[in-house]
Amino acid sequence: MVGSCALCEREAVLTRHHLIPRTRHHNKRNQRDFSRELVRSVIGLCRSCHAQIHQLLNVKELEREYNTLEKLRSHPGIAEFVQWIRGKPAGFRATMRKARSLSPSA
Numbered sequence: 001m002v003g004s005c006a007l008c009e010r011e012a013v014l015t016r017h018h019l020i021p022r023t024r025h026h027n028k029r030n031q032r033d034f035s036r037e038l039v040r041s042v043i044g045l046c047r048s049c050h051a052q053i054h055q056l057l058n059v060k061e062l063e064r065e066y067n068t069l070e071k072l073r074s075h076p077g078i079a080e081f082v083q084w085i086r087g088k089p090a091g092f093r094a095t096m097r098k099a100r101s102l103s104p105s106a
Contacts, residue, residue, distance in 0.1 A: 001013070001014050001044065004044075005045050005046040006045055006069055007045060007046075007072065007073065007078070007082050008046060008048075008049050008082050008085050008086050009086065010085070010086065010090060012046035012047070012091070013046070013047070014044035014045060014046060015044070015046070015050045016042045016043075016044065017042060017043050017044075017045045017050050018041070018042050019038070019041050019043065019068060019069070020034065020040075020041075020062070020063050020067050021059040021062050027063070034067075038067070043069055048085055048092070048093050048094040049081070049082065049085070052077075052078060053066075056077045056078060057075070081094075
């Protein structure tokens with residue numbers, strides 16, 4: 001599906017991002033604290049924004065702290081990335097790299 005990314009607002013092929021990760025849908029806490037619609041809600045994201053979210057946040061953080069679009073936008077790392085990628089042309093895909101180890105080499 002092609003449309004406007006919910007984060008960076010660029011036109012792109014969109015992927016579905018579950019605001020509460022699917023692996024956490026069965027969690028009793030979710031069933032108690034959230035409505036069924038919220039647990040199953042999704043937003044459309046470009047591949048770069050989607051990859052950046054999963055690079056920065058684990059499923060428990062997504063479930064508990066970043067389960068709305070507004071909360072995702074408030075994360076400093078995501079906000080910085082969105083500001084950077086907004087200026088890139090349509091079709092641009094950022095390359096995600098693992099963070100370097102801070103331990104000294106042997």
